[in-house]
Amino acid sequence: MEILNNNIVLLALTFGIFYGARQLQKLTGWIVLNPILVTIVVLIALLKASGISYETYSAAGSYIEFWLRPAIVALGVPLYRHLGQIRRQFLPIFLSQLAGCVVGLVSVVGIAHVAGASRETVISLAPKSVTTPIAMEVCRAMGGIPSLTAAIVVTVGLFGAVFGFKVLEVWHVKNPYSQGLSIGTASHAVGTSRAMEKGQTYGTYASLGLILNGLLTALLAPLVLRLMGIQ
Amino acid sequence: MIRQCFIIFGCLALGEIVVWLTHITIPSSIIGMLLLTLLLHLRAIKVEWVSGISDFLISNMGFFFVPPGVALMLYLDVIKAEFVPIVVATVVSTVLVLVVTGWTHQLFKRHGDTE
Secondary structure (H helix, E strand, O other), rough: OHHHHHHHHHHHHHHHHHHHHHHHHHHHOOOOOOOHHHHHHHHHHHHHHHOHHHHHHHHHHHHHHOOHHHHHHHHHHHHHHHHHHHOOOOHHHHHHHHHHHHHHHHHHHHHHHHHHOOHHHHHHHHOOOOOHHHHHHHHHHOOOOOOHHHHHHHHHHHHHHHHHHHHHHHHOOOHHHHOOOHHHHHHHHHHHHHHHHHOOOHHHHHHHHHHHHHOOOOOOOHHHHHHHHOO | OOHHHHHHOOOOOHHHHHHHHHHHHHOHHHHOOOOOOOHHOOOOOHHHHHHHHHHHHOOOOOHHHHHHHHHHHHHHHHHHHHHOHHHHHHHHHHHHHHHHHHHHHHHHHHOOOOO
């Protein structure tokens, strides 16, 4: 299918599949039918079936992915709107971020290592909870496989977006501030986009988790991995 | 629209410049976000000047993750070979991060603070 090598055709397909997936979710109301997840699965199946390489797709996809960084800059607006609240709550926010960051690094690295993952995979998994640009940078600096990290980061984000609020309910994390913060800490911008749908408060605390865990992971990941004897 | 784009891309560009000058390992987008927050806080920029584009970008952020997600197709072999460690480590750790962050925040959040 030669025509699928065309950037515009691939872009139209991506928009179309996403639109369809979103309609499907609205229709069924099933959280598992996350439009991002559905679109990724359908696109991979389609590309595999028609023998199109990822490189070909990514030439078109880069036009979409490009907007990720301006979108992260745009999170400065909700952050500004909630600055006062955040300043009053600084200590609980900072402490919970520190706990979440360290627990996340130690647990993913420890479990993957014990379960027999290769060294590269362990390193690539370490920054799984933070936003793609930070995660890839951290992974590269430590000698992992950055694009494997990118793929895992998106998967973790989807897991958080789809099941995050359920997990928090079950474990008695009930208030919107703690919920938002946890979602952003564990599942970065994908989780944050889900939290934004739930409401501004959830979304803002999620973006706070996204930022702080990003910064902490960039600073702490190399140290934690060295202490655990991985690096 | 042009002013809105100028502000967003201006902040991102300043982030790029900071990274270029200092070789810091923090992404330019995060620096740009903090810069935008600072400029809004200092009243150098009014919220109305950026709220249109920022609402648009934020509400569609999930969509921008589709192409990096499609990159998964490159690693189906690695993932198949190390399926159990990858999935168990990722799922358990993500649940732990969610719960530990939430609990810690609830624990230290002062009760009765109306925020």
